[in-house]
Amino acid sequence: MTVSITDVARVAGVSASTVSRALRGxxxxxxxxxxxxxxxxxxxxxxxxxxxxxxxxxxTFTIGVVAPHIGRWFFGTVLDAAETVFSAAGYDxxxxxxxxxxxxxxxxxxxxxxxxxxxVLSLLIPDLEEEEALRSLGVPLAxxxxxxxxxFTVVGIDDHAGATSAVRHLVNLxxxxxxxxxxxxxxxxxxxxxxxxQGYLDxxxxxxxxxxxxxxxxxxxxxxxxxxxxxxLLAVSxxxxxxxxxxxxxxxxxxxxxxRHRLRAxxxxxxxxxxxxELAEVVGLTTIAQPVPAQGAEAARLLLRQLDEPVAExxxxxxxxxxxxxxxxxxxxxxxxxxxx
Amino acid sequence: MTVSITDVARVAGVSASTVSRALRGxxxxxxxxxxxxxxxxxxxxxxxxxxxxxxxxxxTFTIGVVAPHIGRWFFGTVLDAAETVFSAAGYDxxxxxxxxxxxxxxxxxxxxxxxxxxxVLSLLIPDLEEEEALRSLGVPLAxxxxxxxxxFTVVGIDDHAGATSAVRHLVNLxxxxxxxxxxxxxxxxxxxxxxxxQGYLDxxxxxxxxxxxxxxxxxxxxxxxxxxxxxxLLAVSxxxxxxxxxxxxxxxxxxxxxxRHRLRAxxxxxxxxxxxxELAEVVGLTTIAQPVPAQGAEAARLLLRQLDEPVAExxxxxxxxxxxxxxxxxxxxxxxxxxxx
DNA sequence: CTGTTAGCGCATTCAG
DNA sequence: CTGAATGCGCTAACAG
Numbered sequence: 150m151t152v153s154i155t156d157v158a159r160v161a162g163v164s165a166s167t168v169s170r171a172l173r174g175x176x177x178x179x180x181x182x183x184x185x186x187x188x189x190x191x192x193x194x195x196x197x198x199x200x201x202x203x204x205x206x207x208x209t210f211t212i213g214v215v216a217p218h219i220g221r222w223f224f225g226t227v228l229d230a231a232e233t234v235f236s237a238a239g240y241d242x243x244x245x246x247x248x249x250x251x252x253x254x255x256x257x258x259x260x261x262x263x264x265x266x267x268x269v270l271s272l273l274i275p276d277l278e279e280e281e282a283l284r285s286l287g288v289p290l291a292x293x294x295x296x297x298x299x300x301f302t303v304v305g306i307d308d309h310a311g312a313t314s315a316v317r318h319l320v321n322l323x324x325x326x327x328x329x330x331x332x333x334x335x336x337x338x339x340x341x342x343x344x345x346x347q348g349y350l351d352x353x354x355x356x357x358x359x360x361x362x363x364x365x366x367x368x369x370x371x372x373x374x375x376x377x378x379x380x381x382l383l384a385v386s387x388x389x390x391x392x393x394x395x396x397x398x399x400x401x402x403x404x405x406x407x408x409r410h411r412l413r414a415x416x417x418x419x420x421x422x423x424x425x426x427e428l429a430e431v432v433g434l435t436t437i438a439q440p441v442p443a444q445g446a447e448a449a450r451l452l453l454r455q456l457d458e459p460v461a462e463x464x465x466x467x468x469x470x471x472x473x474x475x476x477x478x479x480x481x482x483x484x485x486x487x488x489x490x
Numbered sequence: 491m492t493v494s495i496t497d498v499a500r501v502a503g504v505s506a507s508t509v510s511r512a513l514r515g516x517x518x519x520x521x522x523x524x525x526x527x528x529x530x531x532x533x534x535x536x537x538x539x540x541x542x543x544x545x546x547x548x549x550t551f552t553i554g555v556v557a558p559h560i561g562r563w564f565f566g567t568v569l570d571a572a573e574t575v576f577s578a579a580g581y582d583x584x585x586x587x588x589x590x591x592x593x594x595x596x597x598x599x600x601x602x603x604x605x606x607x608x609x610v611l612s613l614l615i616p617d618l619e620e621e622e623a624l625r626s627l628g629v630p631l632a633x634x635x636x637x638x639x640x641x642f643t644v645v646g647i648d649d650h651a652g653a654t655s656a657v658r659h660l661v662n663l664x665x666x667x668x669x670x671x672x673x674x675x676x677x678x679x680x681x682x683x684x685x686x687x688q689g690y691l692d693x694x695x696x697x698x699x700x701x702x703x704x705x706x707x708x709x710x711x712x713x714x715x716x717x718x719x720x721x722x723l724l725a726v727s728x729x730x731x732x733x734x735x736x737x738x739x740x741x742x743x744x745x746x747x748x749x750r751h752r753l754r755a756x757x758x759x760x761x762x763x764x765x766x767x768e769l770a771e772v773v774g775l776t777t778i779a780q781p782v783p784a785q786g787a788e789a790a791r792l793l794l795r796q797l798d799e800p801v802a803e804x805x806x807x808x809x810x811x812x813x814x815x816x817x818x819x820x821x822x823x824x825x826x827x828x829x830x831x
Numbered sequence: 832c833t834g835t836t837a838g839c840g841c842a843t844t845c846a847g
Numbered sequence: 848c849t850g851a852a853t854g855c856g857c858t859a860a861c862a863g
Contacts, residue, residue: 151605153856164834169858177832194626198605200550201856204541204839211584219560220570220783229561232587241602244555244585246573261582264492264539264840285535372768401772408774427713428769431742433749442561494840505850510842518848542840545855605856 152193161189172197199241211241212452213266215256217273218248221370222398222426223441224272227293230445231270238453240267247273257282268452271301274339289455291448295340297468302455304448304469308341311437311473312348312393315421318435318475319391320356323483324419327353328364328389330378330399345395345423364389368399375402376409383410383418390484391419397426397436404432404480415482425476433479440471447471493534502530513538540582552582553793554607556597558614559589562711563739563767564782565613568634571786572611579794581608588614598623609793612642615680630796632789636681638809643796645789645810649682652778652814653689653734656762659776659816660732661697664824665760668694669705669730671719671740686736686764705730709740716743717750724751724759731825732760738767738777745773745821756823766817774820781812788812 158165171178171186203209247253274295291302366378394400400422414420425438499506512519512527544550588594615636632643707719735741741763766779
């Protein structure tokens with residue numbers, strides 16, 4: 150039924166090896182024969198079986214991408230960009246969506262990518278054990294989140310610096326009661342919330358503002374969570390006059406909460422987000438912008454480069470820092486003296 | 491280096507065939523031996539090579555998912571849900587992001603999924619030729635967009651009905667000059683824009699409103715496009731008092747355009763979207779809601795069911811219609827008599 | 832430049 | 848219940 154390399158060889162009147170060489174552009178085939186083989190292959194609708202060729206060659210021409218919640222804007226966008234780079238280079242991508250703890254556990258215990266991929270791009274931060282599991286794969290590794298880690302090429306931003314700019318902006322506007330909407334680092338062992346929180350704490354300290362734990366609320370990095378968190382912050386005895394949300398999605402949830410309370414940003418409460426979500430501009434959200442598609446594309450490129458290299462040394466894992474910048478829009482302003490808060 | 495089935499066999503003191511049977515839960519192995527083999531395999535960290543097993547068995551335990559722009563909310567969300575179902579069932583997913591015409595062409599001419607997947611879920615609408623190419627794969631097919639098509643299981647919504655509700659809502663509010671922001675069906679050969687447009691035209695006709703082509707603008711299904719389109723609509727000699735955007739993302743772009751023109755929805759122009767994007771509520775957008783994750787999950791389930799079936803008959807391809815509903819929020823209202831338009 | 836010979840690691844007959 | 852062959856389709860030496 151399905152046409153194999155020997156079919157092509159027979160019709161073209163050559164051997165299977167010649168067909169293999171010809172179709173993969175390897176040297177050692179006369180142009181004439183090569184053209185003829187290409188013609189026959191096209192006519193027969195031949196495509197090499199990936200299973201067979203990877204079994205024989207050891208290469209899979211497939212990249213594994215591990216991500217938490219591809220439905221979220223940040224990860225979806227990174228994945229989109231990375232996939233584009235990979236497929237343009239002739240690689241397929243195997244996607245593992247590890248949103249739930251169960252999915253994550255299943256993945257790391259069974260490690261389905263073993264022997265199936267030439268490299269892995271992780272959009273989530275592995276814990277120590279998971280990190281080791283990935284390294285045991287023996288393939289190039291990259292990630293777009295978290296800090297430097299052994300054996301990984303990391304392309305990311307300086308979360309601490311981003312949070313610092315955000316909070317300092319609020320301080321510069323004159324705010325003293327500054328709340329934060331964050332997300333738990335568990336169960337995903339995520340370091341981003343930790344780094345961003347540290348930035349928040351550091352700026353408060355440098356501004357001589359005593360930290361009030363009541364002004365921190367968990368928004369779980371979702372819109373709904375952000376709304377709940379803002380609602381909580383509005384309910385404390387002395388609510389904040391400004392809020393730093395660790396992601397734009399939570400910031401937008403916060404804006405929704407404000408609207409529900411008949412309050413407005415920045416008149417009643419200033420809000421600053423993080424990411425520069427594609428819809429941030431629609432709602433006029435001031436935020437810390439980071440180049441999201443660029444991170445995915447760059448990580449993909451670095452991974453491919455390692456694959457192309459003559460399989461030398463202990464892999465030239467690098468650490469690329471992408472630029473971030475404060476994007477001023479309409480949800481931050483000096484605290485209003487007539488603020489009802 | 492890498493441990494193979496024969497290594498396990500040797501250590502366990504049995505043959506490779508027994509290991510194969512034992513590990514895959516096939517009958518014909520005593521519980522005792524099976525347990526011992528499992529222990530050895532675990533200890534050695536053995537995982538069967540997918541390439542080898544699929545070469546030998548013909549099954550790949552992999553599903554191909556073809557999508558345009560995974561970065562877009564709708565597709566990312568569908569993919570997320572589908573992947574969750576697939577991986578829970580032990581299948582891996584190979585992702586093909588066909589956002590650009592080149593990527594799309596490359597995919598359909600080379601058909602990299604051939605012999606690599608057990609089924610394909612397409613989130614884009616193939617044209618006739620592409621449809622045929624997919625059918626030639628000889629595997630179960632499903633899609634979450636477009637109408638019924640031969641050989642495909644389709645899980646979707648009634649786009650025409652959705653558009654009809656949206657526009658009828660505007661008519662019921664008293665609007666007569668109703669614009670539409672749509673997207674081209676090319677180059678993705680997408681039927682959604684066509685069906686939604688037809689709903690628009692039909693309602694206008696039933697309401698006795700003559701269709702004015704000047705009130706239609708292309709928003710390319712993106713936020714920026716929606717903004718441009720709204721800007722165009724505001725520039726016609728008699729601008730619309732209400733606009734139906736074929737997607738929430740375009741609707742949000744339209745809202746941004748209004749803000750830039752110091753206009754407001756619904757005071758100056760009513761806006762209704764389509765999808766019920768996760769951020770639609772944040773901006774108070776009235777829209778037509780459709781169950782997005784449910785579509786991905788259901789399509790995945792139906793595909794798996796076909797795979798489980800004893801490979802009988804011409805595949806029980808079905809057509810599931812998901813419910814849609816009008817979600818009233820704050821961007822639509824009767825036309826204002828004091829409207830500056 | 833091209834054909835021949837061996838596997839790659841596993842699933843499947845078919846015997847026992 | 849288990850083991851010994853055989854082949855999946857291809858690539859990689861090795862000869863010519």
